[in-house]
Amino acid sequence: MQTAQSMLQMCGLPRLEARMLLEYVLNKPREWLLAHDTEPLSPECAAQFLTLAAQRRQGIPMAHLMGWREFMGHRFAVTPAVLIPRPETELLVESVLDLLTNRNDPAVLDLGTGSGVVAISVALARPDVRVTATELSVEALTVAQRNAQSLGARVQWWQGSWFEALPPEGRFDVIVSNPPYIALGDAHLVQGDLRFEPVHALTDGADGLTALAQIVAGAGARLLSGGHLWLEHGYDQAETVTGMLKQAGFTFVHTRPDLAGVPRVTGGKWE
Numbered sequence: 251m252q253t254a255q256s257m258l259q260m261c262g263l264p265r266l267e268a269r270m271l272l273e274y275v276l277n278k279p280r281e282w283l284l285a286h287d288t289e290p291l292s293p294e295c296a297a298q299f300l301t302l303a304a305q306r307r308q309g310i311p312m313a314h315l316m317g318w319r320e321f322m323g324h325r326f327a328v329t330p331a332v333l334i335p336r337p338e339t340e341l342l343v344e345s346v347l348d349l350l351t352n353r354n355d356p357a358v359l360d361l362g363t364g365s366g367v368v369a370i371s372v373a374l375a376r377p378d379v380r381v382t383a384t385e386l387s388v389e390a391l392t393v394a395q396r397n398a399q400s401l402g403a404r405v406q407w408w409q410g411s412w413f414e415a416l417p418p419e420g421r422f423d424v425i426v427s428n429p430p431y432i433a434l435g436d437a438h439l440v441q442g443d444l445r446f447e448p449v450h451a452l453t454d455g456a457d458g459l460t461a462l463a464q465i466v467a468g469a470g471a472r473l474l475s476g477g478h479l480w481l482e483h484g485y486d487q488a489e490t491v492t493g494m495l496k497q498a499g500f501t502f503v504h505t506r507p508d509l510a511g512v513p514r515v516t517g518g519k520w521e
């Protein structure tokens with residue numbers, strides 16, 4: 251007889267991951283599992299759990315096995331077509347929301363929206379904001395649109411490359427992006443979850459700085475006077491991104507660290 255307790259012990263996964271997969275299979279919250287962990291599992295549930303545990307041991311990301319990831323308190327659908335949302339990207343959303351305090355009828359643009367986490371989180375936190383998002387990948391854009399629909403967020407979507415995706419007249423109070431910033435050949439690309447994520451979401455295929463540079467170069471023409479650009483970047487790219495922003499004419503350029511103390515997002519003001 252298989253019980254939740256015996257499954258958690260014998261599956262060969264870290265306890266937290268095993269528990270999350272079992273909760274997913276049983277479709278029950280943690281409290282239920284704690285109270286019923288010595289009861290027999292149905293053969294179907296046991297088999298499904300063992301299949302998922304085997305896939306996880308092969309490295310398939312938890313977000314792909316479960317089909318979702320939480321971000322800013324919302325549950326976003328995740329498929330192999332999109333970057334798995336990272337907790338550090340919440341700092342980007344918080345930076346945008348801070349800038350929108352006391353602004354009336356503001357417009358925000360999210361470039362390279364992926365699963366839509368940034369655009370949708372802003373739209374849900376501030377339903378008065380006009381949120382626009384662009385994405386090169388048609389498959390990713392479909393995931394983002396589905397997420398917006400299921401979470402009840404209003405976002406205008408455009409498919410295409412960075413600013414080229416937009417109609418010519420659009421101007422914004424805040425532009426935000428978490429672009430692909432890992433250099434081609436970086437060892438992280440062949441480790442952990444990254445092996446299963448779309449390569450175009452992770453790397454620019456060059457030194458990791460070309461997408462950041464393209465966005466900085468194009469932002470001025472799309473920002474309203476007094477508007478801001480905020481970018482997520484790699485742990486060692488803050489100085490370079492700061493230089494790019496200053497050279498392009500941005501003022502009040504500064505970097506914010508993530509919860510681990512890593513310089514993670516840098517932004518500036520367009521006069």
Ligand SMILES: C[S@@+](CC[C@H](N)C(=O)[O-])C[C@H]1O[C@@H](n2cnc3c(N)ncnc32)[C@H](O)[C@@H]1O
Nearest residue numbers: 333335362363364385386411412428429430451
């Ligand atoms: C690092 S992922 C970020 C996804 C999402 N914003 C997030 O934070 O989870 C970068 C995204 O940029 C998209 N992308 C790559 N090149 C692009 C381009 N030239 N124009 C628009 N989007 C692009 C990728 O498809 C991917 O979805």
